[in-house]
Amino acid sequence: MSGTVLAVTPRTQAELAAVLTDFAQHGIELLVIDGGDGTIRDVLTAAATVWTGAMPRVAIVPSGKTNALALDLGILDHWTLDQALAAARDGASIVRTPGRGRTRRHRPETPRLPVRRGRVRRGDRTGAAAHRAGAFKGFAVGVALSWAIVQTLFGRASGMWRAGNRMHVRYDSAADAGRVADTDTHRYILLASTLTRMPLGVQPFGAARDGLKTLLVDAPPRWLAAAAPLIVAGSPAKWLDRAGYHRIDTPALDVTMEAGFILDGEVYPGGALTIRQAAPISFVVP
Known part of the structure; x- marks a missing residue:
């Protein structure tokens, strides 16, 4: 993994699609989502139309009203971006088949x-x-x-x-x-x-x-x-x-x-x- 981090806060579905398209063009290795289940749903939904093949690995920083996916993955509420990046460098990951x-x-x-x-x-x-x-x-x-x-x-x-x-x-x-x-x-x-x-x-x-x-x-x-x-x-x-x-x-x-x-x-x-x-x-x- 390279040390470059691209951070954005899209406010509409159109902005989100444009941001993810830009990420894909940059060939990102890790997609970090800061939010709860609703935000994760929106991002992964849009990502499915951008990455038609294999997606990059995904890291979650839970901060929403409901964080059921984070709980399922064993991620604590206080997990930070720095911790997520460190775990990604260490190669710690788990595969889930979503609905x-x-x-x-x-x-x-x-x-x-x-x-x-x-x-x-x-x-x-x-x-x-x-x-x-x-x-x-x-x-x-x-x-x-x-x-x-x-x-x-x-x-x-x-x-x-x-x-x-x-x-x-x-x-x-x-x-x-x-x-x-x-x-x-x-x-x-x-x-x-x-x-x-x-x-x-x-x-x-x-x-x-x-x-x-x-x-x-x-x-x-x-x-x-x-x-x-x-x-x-x-x-x-x-x-x-x-x-x-x-x-x-x-x-x-x-x-x-x-x-x-x-x-x-x-x-x-x-x-x-x-x-x-x-x-x-x-x-x-x-």
């Missing part, structure tokens, strides 16, 4: 760029409420999920959480090779991620593993008081799937829903969304 989402039917304000890594959660109001309550970084994910469970257990029978939202979900089943699952029904929650370690130690997808993982819960949720602790703890209990708590391993799935959704802490309107694994990225780690 990639693309909306296929847009409202005018919906971003059209592919998302290189993300989580999709039903309940656009919950994530925003968690941030307003002061729950940032990894805690926001736990607060949002906990609030959804509380609203379901103690809210009105006619409440939106129990009723769920209608979703059409289609995917190739990895557990049953060659079978295509195609369902159209009301769902309580859809949670998808390529992270191997979730905030607060929760394990909604079961045992830690690579790849795109999805938790899909039918609505209204059955036996939630008994199921919720098992889901959070990553229990492999077989009855959970029969009760409507489906853990899915698939490289891609198509989802269509009218309700809004949250991706990396940002709220998007409903519509058709394709979620799939993207090309591996090498991240610098401590």
Whole structure:
């Protein structure tokens, strides 16, 4: 690695694309992103259109509201640029295969760029409420999920959480090779991620593993008081799937829903969304 550092602060998507194009022309060896999950999403989304081949290594200096990716990589909140550069010189890195989402039917304000890594959660109001309550970084994910469970257990029978939202979900089943699952029904929650370690130690997808993982819960949720602790703890209990708590391993799935959704802490309107694994990225780690 050379000792030259190019530092910029783009303020629009157009500026970001121009900056990354300039970086690519300079042949940078390391792309450092200072920010949270939303900033990382924006940068890697734009970078995917600039580097059509192998991307440079990526280092993260966490400073945003949610830093789930930094947590997954074992990067502490106080990690600095100097530490990231030192780790890059030492060659410390880990490869992650991020998720990639693309909306296929847009409202005018919906971003059209592919998302290189993300989580999709039903309940656009919950994530925003968690941030307003002061729950940032990894805690926001736990607060949002906990609030959804509380609203379901103690809210009105006619409440939106129990009723769920209608979703059409289609995917190739990895557990049953060659079978295509195609369902159209009301769902309580859809949670998808390529992270191997979730905030607060929760394990909604079961045992830690690579790849795109999805938790899909039918609505209204059955036996939630008994199921919720098992889901959070990553229990492999077989009855959970029969009760409507489906853990899915698939490289891609198509989802269509009218309700809004949250991706990396940002709220998007409903519509058709394709979620799939993207090309591996090498991240610098401590």
